[in-house]
Amino acid sequence: MSEAADQIFATLRHQAQSGAPLYLQLRKSIEDAVNRGLIGPGDALPSERDIATKADISRVTVRKAVQDLVKGGILVQRHGSGTFVAPRMERVEQSLSRLTSFTEDMARRGMVVRSAWLDRGLYAPSPDEMMVLGLSSSELVARVARLRIANDTPLAIERASLSASVLPDPADIGSSLYAALELTGNRPVRAVQRISAANLGDSDARLLEVPPGIAGLHIERISYLASGKVIEFTRSIYRGDAYDFVAELRLTGPSEEGRP
């Protein structure tokens, strides 16, 4: 457990002879460690017992300090699991290069992620879908829609459309659409992604639990097989106030590149 969490004890000893109650000293130490970023959202604190023995005070005293911070929303406790720094709702950023792993990205920030299925089924294709996916009106389209949730806050709506021939049973997708496609041998090799902004409509806003009219990031992605055939068509809507897309650009070649 050591790591950077030991910083707690450094500041603790520093104020040891202040005369203030022990639990207040400890509380301040922990608070400082969080505020100074020594331990960030999602990080685990040492167990109450560990803190107690290391600081040489009773566990109940530790508990008092910790509980205060839990009440204040600074920490989160999970019975049988541990004590953690409460995640803050700040802008989350996603690098464009890792667009496929929402789950991983969020987990790295100490957020508990889950998805709620909005839709999983086979339908008659819309004109849009027929055009993009190259379907005839007699074929079916598989639609997979889910709400992405981080720390009980809905962050995004993802709606994917695929030809039913590549995803005959939309219900048995695990957590990754790409993994499911991989299993059936339909591997996209290329995708074009289009990012724009749009005001959220009523139904989307309701799903994302924000007022209607708020700005949202609208991402449209079309994935292609090696054969050039379109395999997937995804429209995602991200909450504009909680999500950043980050791209790192590199200037290639000499300065003669076309410029504005």
Added chain:
Amino acid sequence: MSEAADQIFATLRHQAQSGAPLYLQLRKSIEDAVNRGLIGPGDALPSERDIATKADISRVTVRKAVQDLVKGGILVQRHGSGTFVAPRMERVEQSLSRLTSFTEDMARRGMVVRSAWLDRGLYAPSPDEMMVLGLSSSELVARVARLRIANDTPLAIERASLSASVLPDPADIGSSLYAALELTGNRPVRAVQRISAANLGDSDARLLEVPPGIAGLHIERISYLASGKVIEFTRSIYRGDAYDFVAELRLTGPSEEGRP
């Protein structure tokens, strides 16, 4: 199976006495091996049993680690066949000039583009600018702001800040900021760009000739010199209804064979 997959066990033993749960250690080892390219997309992992006996831990523990990575989309499992590194979408390197080339982009859509200057001058730096550009309060900052117009429709507002030392006279910029920087030998080689959505404020909306509150794309870009120094800091606002950012993603992996 041996090959490079054995690298997993090397890093595993390395962190053996970290005290962390076994399955976390293993998960990290595998994750590292993938991230460092020791095992690439499509490559097979040793079987769960092999990993278990080699690392001298239970197979269920191996399973826990592997499953986490499957959930995160890093690995793919096929019952009766094996565990494989999942394919991954990667953003194609996009040249700096290309992404910023408003003019070129619009011209491709057959639009007549022009710009209107909103501001060109030297100012005392704001705290933001001092921080990002690394300026002291006694130095000056060059601000360049312009309205981008296509077919007589305002599309975007670009506001750039630079140290006055690299752009002593903001007034003599031609049509390209980058060209001006090139002349003084200050060529950015890298930039980090952050795309988000936000509702347009009153003044920006007025400039863009849209009603306030409409969704806009907010792009923040920080450009770096080869030395690592920040040279430019641009905040742009695009009309969300009239502009798309397009990125092409490519799936990395074994091109043909090697597919399980």
Added chain:
DNA sequence: GGCTATTGGTATTTTATTGGTATTATTCGC
């Protein structure tokens, strides 16, 4: 085609570690 070794998948149990709580002693201020 069908057998078989090998693969991942699952259910169940044990153990250690975590937070949760009730109860009691001490200290300090009024």
Added chain:
DNA sequence: GCGAATAATACCAATAAAATACCAATAGCC
């Protein structure tokens, strides 16, 4: 002296971590 805040002790409950034993699908060989 009384009472509230402080601190310590001992025990309870939930969860995670790990191991065992067995099931099911796939691939490959004959």
